[in-house]
Amino acid sequence: MSWALIPLSEEQRAIQQTARDFADAELAPFTERWDRDGVFDRGIGEKLGALGFLGMLIPEAYDGLGLDTCTYLVALEEIAAVDASTAVLMSVHNSLPTQMLLRFGSEAQKQAYLKPMARGEWLGAFALSEPDAGSDAASLRTQAVRDGDHFVLTGVKAWVSHGGHADVILAMARTDTPDDRKGARGISAFIVTPDMPGFSVGKKEDKMGLRGSETVQLVFDELRVPVANLLGEAGMGFVYAMQSLDNGRLGIAAQSIGIARAALEHSVRYAAERQQFGKAIKEFQAIQFKLADMATRVAASRTLLHATAAAKDRGLPITQYGSMSKLMSSETAMWVTTQAIQIYGGYGYVKEYPVERLFRDAKVTEIYEGTSEIQRIIIARELYATS
Numbered sequence: 001m002s003w004a005l006i007p008l009s010e011e012q013r014a015i016q017q018t019a020r021d022f023a024d025a026e027l028a029p030f031t032e033r034w035d036r037d038g039v040f041d042r043g044i045g046e047k048l049g050a051l052g053f054l055g056m057l058i059p060e061a062y063d064g065l066g067l068d069t070c071t072y073l074v075a076l077e078e079i080a081a082v083d084a085s086t087a088v089l090m091s092v093h094n095s096l097p098t099q100m101l102l103r104f105g106s107e108a109q110k111q112a113y114l115k116p117m118a119r120g121e122w123l124g125a126f127a128l129s130e131p132d133a134g135s136d137a138a139s140l141r142t143q144a145v146r147d148g149d150h151f152v153l154t155g156v157k158a159w160v161s162h163g164g165h166a167d168v169i170l171a172m173a174r175t176d177t178p179d180d181r182k183g184a185r186g187i188s189a190f191i192v193t194p195d196m197p198g199f200s201v202g203k204k205e206d207k208m209g210l211r212g213s214e215t216v217q218l219v220f221d222e223l224r225v226p227v228a229n230l231l232g233e234a235g236m237g238f239v240y241a242m243q244s245l246d247n248g249r250l251g252i253a254a255q256s257i258g259i260a261r262a263a264l265e266h267s268v269r270y271a272a273e274r275q276q277f278g279k280a281i282k283e284f285q286a287i288q289f290k291l292a293d294m295a296t297r298v299a300a301s302r303t304l305l306h307a308t309a310a311a312k313d314r315g316l317p318i319t320q321y322g323s324m325s326k327l328m329s330s331e332t333a334m335w336v337t338t339q340a341i342q343i344y345g346g347y348g349y350v351k352e353y354p355v356e357r358l359f360r361d362a363k364v365t366e367i368y369e370g371t372s373e374i375q376r377i378i379i380a381r382e383l384y385a386t387s
């Protein structure tokens with residue numbers, strides 16, 4: 001079930017195998033402990049970096065691998081199938097901060113920040129959300145005020161994935177004034193590093209799932225950011241963030257498919273082993289139908305995702321299909337992991353077997369980088385925009 005319906009090239013298959021080998025050797029032995037103890041292992045980022053997996057979409061001129069989107073998503077699915085927490089690190093870094101720098105950064109910013117990020121030496125994070133600004137991200141309140149050759153940022157960013165260990169954070173803040181609010185066009189993007197005066201890491205979230213991924217608040221207390229670290233044009237930060245999220249959602253879709261696939265594979269094995277009423281439970285049609293539906297949803301989600309990635313690489317607009325992919329894959333992950341627990345019965349409800357963790361890890365895919373409700377809003381809006 002791990003092979004794609006749309007055929008992979010030889011190079012894609014080789015990278016898939018590299019990702020699989022890496023996940024088996026470097027993630028599988030630790031996943032359970034990271035989940036149980038809520039451990040974020042920064043060293044995994046370094047190992048992913050050494051493989052080139054933190055610069056997959058960055059051109060070779062900026063020290064990346066310069067791969068196409070589908071190849072990146074194939075690798076990401078393999079990582080997610082073993083450890084969804086590592087997958088979110090890989091997805092955020094590859095899809096959000098590095099893509100924002102690549103697309104909107106100056107040449108000096110690319111040389112200074114993008115290159116070490118693409119080499120995997122520096123880890124990138126993305127700070128858009130705030131405690132009171134989630135789905136309605138344009139209502140964010142962190143304020144940036146110009147002071148000579150610096151901007152001074154004050155506010156709290158929430159839910160920042162690996163924000164306490166990131167070397168570079170792409171943070172969105174308001175550059176409009178309280179007297180002249182400009183809505184989404186009053187937001188700018190800044191390149192923040194943790195050594196800047198006024199930066200501190202706040203509350204660490206104690207999460208239901210994805211417990212090997214760190215999620216923190218970042219506190220900007222008159223954080224002094226050089227004017228040279230404004231990304232692109234002032235007032236365009238929200239637009240840059242939304243355009244990057246179009247790509248980010250493909251990463252979350254691949255993560256979701258990895259989680260769902262793992263739950264399916266565990267279920268197929270378990271149903272062949274578990275005996276009740278004198279036979280393996282896979283002999284019961286009720287179980288067969290569940291497995292069939294699980295496999296169908298995984299295959300459909302992956303096929304839509306790979307087709308969307310191919311469209312993106314052909315330069316086509318993918319806002320609607322990206323949202324469809326994220327919506328379908330994340331709901332597949334939640335549904336498939338729920339069925340997996342049912343197939344395991346009581347053994348699915350305890351931590352001894354991996355499907356319990358997969359179920360908890362799946363839930364967040366319906367929430368971050370735009371909830372399922374927000375994806376449906378985007379899809380419906382695009383229906384009217386294109387009709």
Ligand SMILES: Cc1cc2nc3c(=O)[nH]c(=O)nc-3n(C[C@H](O)[C@H](O)[C@H](O)COP(=O)(O)OP(=O)(O)OC[C@H]3O[C@@H](n4cnc5c(N)ncnc54)[C@H](O)[C@@H]3O)c2cc1C
Pocket residue numbers: 092126127128129131133134135136158159160161207210215364367368369370371372373374377
């Ligand atoms: C583990 C984790 C990691 C994250 N990582 C990052 C990160 O790295 N960087 C970052 O910036 N953010 C990150 N986030 C934040 C994430 O993107 C937000 O949680 C998400 O956008 C939802 O915002 P919210 O939690 O404030 O929910 P709310 O926006 O308060 O939504 C609550 C409910 O209301 C619904 N709702 C809201 N508006 C509407 C509407 N107009 N119509 C219908 N329903 C609506 C939502 O769908 C949801 O069901 C992360 C979150 C989590 C949980």
